Amino acid sequence: MNALLAVIRRDLRLALRQGSDSMMVVAFFVLTVVLFPFGVGPESGILERVAAGVLWVTALLASMLSLDRLFQTDYEDGSLDLLTMAPMPLSVIVLGKVAAHWLTTGLPLILAAPVLAVLLNMNSEGFGVLIAAMAVGTPTLSLIGAVGAALVLGARRGGVLLSLLVLPLYIPVLIFGVSAIDAAVMGFEYRAQLLIMGAMLLVSLALCPWATGAALRQAVE
Amino acid sequence: MTVPEPSATAPVAPIAPAASSVFEGRGLTCIRGERVVFAGLDFTLAPGEALLLLGPNGSGKSSFLRLLAGLIRPAAGTLSWNGAPVRDDREEHGARSRYIGHLDAVKPVLSVAENIAFWVRTWSPETPDVPAAVQRGLGRFAIERLSDVPGKMLSAGQKRRVNLARLIAAPAPLWLLDEPTTALDKASIKVLEEAIAEHRAAGGMVALSTHSEIALPGARTFHMDEFAVDSASAWDALDAEWEAAKT
Amino acid sequence: MASYFDMGGYAGYVWPSYAVTAIVLVALFVATWRGLKNRERTLETLLATRGPRRRRAARQEAPAPEAVNTASTTEETSR
Amino acid sequence: MHRFANPNRFLKLANAILPWSNGVLVVSLLAGLALALVWSPGDYQQGDTVRIMYVHVPAAWMGMFAYVAMAVASAVALIWKHPLADLAGRATAPVGAAFTFVCLVTGALWGKPMWGTWWVWDARLTSMLILLFLYFGYMALHNAFDDPQRGAKAAAVLALVGVVNVPIIKFSVDWWNTLHQPASVVRMDGPAVDPSMLWPLLVMGLAFKAFYVSVVLLRIKAEIADAKIRALRMSEIHG
Numbered sequence: 001m002n003a004l005l006a007v008i009r010r011d012l013r014l015a016l017r018q019g020s021d022s023m024m025v026v027a028f029f030v031l032t033v034v035l036f037p038f039g040v041g042p043e044s045g046i047l048e049r050v051a052a053g054v055l056w057v058t059a060l061l062a063s064m065l066s067l068d069r070l071f072q073t074d075y076e077d078g079s080l081d082l083l084t085m086a087p088m089p090l091s092v093i094v095l096g097k098v099a100a101h102w103l104t105t106g107l108p109l110i111l112a113a114p115v116l117a118v119l120l121n122m123n124s125e126g127f128g129v130l131i132a133a134m135a136v137g138t139p140t141l142s143l144i145g146a147v148g149a150a151l152v153l154g155a156r157r158g159g160v161l162l163s164l165l166v167l168p169l170y171i172p173v174l175i176f177g178v179s180a181i182d183a184a185v186m187g188f189e190y191r192a193q194l195l196i197m198g199a200m201l202l203v204s205l206a207l208c209p210w211a212t213g214a215a216l217r218q219a220v221e
Numbered sequence: 222m223t224v225p226e227p228s229a230t231a232p233v234a235p236i237a238p239a240a241s242s243v244f245e246g247r248g249l250t251c252i253r254g255e256r257v258v259f260a261g262l263d264f265t266l267a268p269g270e271a272l273l274l275l276g277p278n279g280s281g282k283s284s285f286l287r288l289l290a291g292l293i294r295p296a297a298g299t300l301s302w303n304g305a306p307v308r309d310d311r312e313e314h315g316a317r318s319r320y321i322g323h324l325d326a327v328k329p330v331l332s333v334a335e336n337i338a339f340w341v342r343t344w345s346p347e348t349p350d351v352p353a354a355v356q357r358g359l360g361r362f363a364i365e366r367l368s369d370v371p372g373k374m375l376s377a378g379q380k381r382r383v384n385l386a387r388l389i390a391a392p393a394p395l396w397l398l399d400e401p402t403t404a405l406d407k408a409s410i411k412v413l414e415e416a417i418a419e420h421r422a423a424g425g426m427v428a429l430s431t432h433s434e435i436a437l438p439g440a441r442t443f444h445m446d447e448f449a450v451d452s453a454s455a456w457d458a459l460d461a462e463w464e465a466a467k468t
Numbered sequence: 469m470a471s472y473f474d475m476g477g478y479a480g481y482v483w484p485s486y487a488v489t490a491i492v493l494v495a496l497f498v499a500t501w502r503g504l505k506n507r508e509r510t511l512e513t514l515l516a517t518r519g520p521r522r523r524r525a526a527r528q529e530a531p532a533p534e535a536v537n538t539a540s541t542t543e544e545t546s547r
Numbered sequence: 548m549h550r551f552a553n554p555n556r557f558l559k560l561a562n563a564i565l566p567w568s569n570g571v572l573v574v575s576l577l578a579g580l581a582l583a584l585v586w587s588p589g590d591y592q593q594g595d596t597v598r599i600m601y602v603h604v605p606a607a608w609m610g611m612f613a614y615v616a617m618a619v620a621s622a623v624a625l626i627w628k629h630p631l632a633d634l635a636g637r638a639t640a641p642v643g644a645a646f647t648f649v650c651l652v653t654g655a656l657w658g659k660p661m662w663g664t665w666w667v668w669d670a671r672l673t674s675m676l677i678l679l680f681l682y683f684g685y686m687a688l689h690n691a692f693d694d695p696q697r698g699a700k701a702a703a704v705l706a707l708v709g710v711v712n713v714p715i716i717k718f719s720v721d722w723w724n725t726l727h728q729p730a731s732v733v734r735m736d737g738p739a740v741d742p743s744m745l746w747p748l749l750v751m752g753l754a755f756k757a758f759y760v761s762v763v764l765l766r767i768k769a770e771i772a773d774a775k776i777r778a779l780r781m782s783e784i785h786g
Binding site for chain 2: 001002003006007013014017018076077078079081082083085086087089093220221
């Protein structure tokens with residue numbers, strides 16, 4: 001168990017000392033959302049209509065941005081060989097790394113989202129559900145993204161390839177995330193969507209670390 | 222048979238694994254990319270023994286060590302520890318073996334002590350007093366003064382000694398060292414030879430590949446190019462069989 | 469006959485869809501076929517240039533494909 | 548591909564099957580086209596555009612079938628480490644992608660007369676579009692590595708992850724579709740399929756399957772030849 005904490009602590013320390021990776025992610029998130037009014041037009045009616053979709057799509061892209069750094073540095077400096085030889089299941093170590101990744105990228109996104117929702121003058125009923133949906137959704141994105149990050153280790157143009165692999169798998173999270181917020185804004189029942197996203201999170205928690213471990217073993221071989 | 226975890230009190234070397242524990246491989250075949258690197262390789266390694274791997278570049282020394290470490294799965298043949306196939310219990314094999322590769326796995330932003338402390342917590346999770354284990358590792362390779370220096374300021378030789386210090390800080394019976402002497406000066410090579418001798422005296426095992434001279438008394442040498450296989454001749458044999466089948 | 473090809477006014481949609489299907493599938497088949505023939509030709513040239521001497525040697529040395537390179541290593545390891 | 552997987556058994560099998568699959572392909576294709584274009588009547592509601600269905604639906608079947616076949620080959624490659632399975636996965640992907648692409652294009656051609664727009668975010672068409680991206684991801688990952696073995700293994704893991712996600716994606720797209728879709732007037736494959744339509748559909752389906760078998764076998768033979776060439780060149784370098 002303390003190995004899991006050791007991995008999380010080390011990765012957090014690396015992320016914080018190695019330059020503010022989370023700042024980059026939040027900056028991208030804010031900037032992209034701010035771009036939309038210039039494209040779609042500042043009329044509040046339109047903005048409000050697309051607010052949930054814009055927030056989710058940009059949050060999804062932002063969390064994907066920092067994914068390829070997840071295993072790349074360990075792969076290049078030889079730590080990955082040693083991590084795969086640790087006396088505990090590789091999925092535990094992957095879970096630690098994903099948790100650290102979520103803390104440095106997912107969490108800042110959740111904190112920034114309500115502020116941007118104001119920018120897109122989203123109806124205030126939606127704020128609570130926006131945070132709840134992202135709290136359940138962003139860990140799923142990090143877990144699925146970790147599988148993609150492990151698969152592209154050592155590949156040519158890994159970054160672009162990662163987005164091609166991972167974005168189709170993000171679609172269910174996007175669909176239910178947005179519809180939860182839309183339902184809340186229109187006063188409908190939104191618990192069903194959140195429950196489905198919770199189910200997706202549990203499935204990802206069970207399968208993704210194992211798949212990432214298998215992909216890492218291929219990368220190390 | 223679980224190897225008793227080395228307790229922190231043993232100042233120098235790990236508690237010797239049971240005398241009977243032997244690490245052996247039969248008919249090992251390794252394929253990297255699409256090239257048969259070596260085939261039909263047998264070896265046994267008992268406590269206190271050492272294997273010295275020699276051979277030109279590309280003859281499979283590193284692949285053989287990575288195979289012993291469990292990083293590579295052998296295409297054919299079996300690898301067993303006390304008769305139990307290694308592949309069945311990766312975690313157990315991870316607990317009893319330490320691998321030093323070409324790369325030094327030292328994080329530039331973490332200090333030397335933090336780097337080693339992380340490895341102690343990951344490889345020997347039950348170590349009660351981690352800082353003491355770290356200091357023991359640093360002391361063995363005379364780099365205590367580097368303890369708080371961040372990784373990016375270390376020279377190649379210092380990084381290699383930090384790497385080797387992990388072996389002492391997180392002890393385990395089986396050492397797999399891939400050209401450990403690169404970037405080391407004469408004095409450090411001497412220290413490494415003593416550390417290996419102590420490790421073997423305490424019942425540990427070492428498999429080591431090298432290009433330069435290293436004193437490894439009583440070690441069995443392996444010339445890896447003896448096990449090389451020309452992959453094209455393999456295809457010729459297959460074509461022969463194919464043509465025979467046609468007629 | 470002309471009215472048949474008119475497809476009840478939808479000729480502009482029915483024929484192109486069959487055309488697209490035909491083009492894609494035929495192109496795939498031809499590309500696969502030609503790829504195979506190219507590779508077999510290069511394989512022949514490579515085998516020829518490697519010289520019959522070496523192929524005959526291979527045939528004697530390893531009658532069965534699974535025959536392992538049995539360079540005697542046993543005395544080396546069991547010292 | 549190394550000598551420990553004996554391709555000869557496969558080559559014998561392939562050479563035995565190929566003439567048959569080519570034969571079935573030619574016969575069923577001709578029969579299918581005759582049935583689809585001439586024999587079967589136009590639909591009372593859609594008129595002759597229903598003939599597009601005889602190409603669109605079998606292509607959809609084959610697109611999905613090929614993805615499942617790819618996932619099965621990947622599972623065999625990862626679990627039993629059989630190198631031929633890697634080649635089978637690599638050979639199947641382009642064929643599956645071609646079928647999915649055909650399905651999308653014919654779907655658009657069918658949608659235009661029906662709904663007046665080239666692209667309709669119908670649940671099935673959207674799922675096929677996502678399936679096409681999964682194929683591109685698989686093929687891109689397969690070729691993204693210098694070492695073909697590494698590419699094969701990484702793509703195999705992706706195929707397994709993908710095949711687990713396909714039902715989830717299908718479920719969420721259907722759900723999303725019902726949320727936004729006004730009462731959908733005409734279901735993609737028309738009202739209940741009566742026999743006059745069933746026969747062309749089945750025969751064309753058979754033709755597409757025979758095509759799939761032939762092309763995949765040919766591609767696997769090409770991959771084996773490729774591996775032999777690489778091995779010969781490798782031995783020149785390493786002697």
